Amino acid sequence: MMLETESLLLRGAMKPDDRPLWFDVYRAFPPIVEPKFARAKPENKPIRQILYKEDIIRAKFHGKGHGLSSNMLSLTGETHTKKLIQKYEQLKSQGIPEEELIDKCVVGVDSERQEASKTTVQNPDSVSSHVLAEANLKSIFKE
Known part of the structure; x- marks a missing residue:
């Protein structure tokens, strides 16, 4: 050709x-x-599964409905799931049983997030605060 x-x-x-x-x-x-x-057709090789240690922990959290929220305006860049995994590793190193780890991680990360939101001072003149104040999801999908 x-x-x-x-x-x-x-x-x-x-x-x-x-x-x-x-x-x-x-x-x-x-x-x-x-x-x-x-x-001749190339040989079909099976795709090797790649799983990391964090993937198994992530699956446990997502299986129970945790770690699905995300804050796009977060300045730290850490997702909720990443914080849960860090807390999981921290509590596991302290010797907490496997059955209690997920629930304790969720409680710990949620309490940290609530404390951080109390101490964070929002700037009312920032662009993101104006966007959030004007955002209305119901009207977005009507157009």
């Missing part, structure tokens, strides 16, 4: 503005192995 398109361009049968989008990319980055229909 590349040779045909190149020949059409050289002979003037195709204008340079009418060339296909892939033509320049293919010319700049030619494949290592020429694509052919007669080539």
Whole structure:
């Protein structure tokens, strides 16, 4: 296909503005192995599962409905789930039984969040406070 398109361009049968989008990319980055229909299919290798230690902890929290909230205006960049995992690791190192860990983590992180919201002084002149004051989800979806 590349040779045909190149020949059409050289002979003037195709204008340079009418060339296909892939033509320049293919010319700049030619494949290592020429694509052919007669080539044998590659071997299908199974996809290796990648699970981290935090994924299992995350699944426990999400299974009980915790860790799903997020604050997009948070300046720290830490998600609720990340805080729960940190609290989980902290309490586990203290020797708390596995059955009680999730509930204690949720209580601990929620109390920390409530304390932080009490001590945080909101700037009434900030852009985010104006956006939050004017936000009305019901009217957003009506339009």
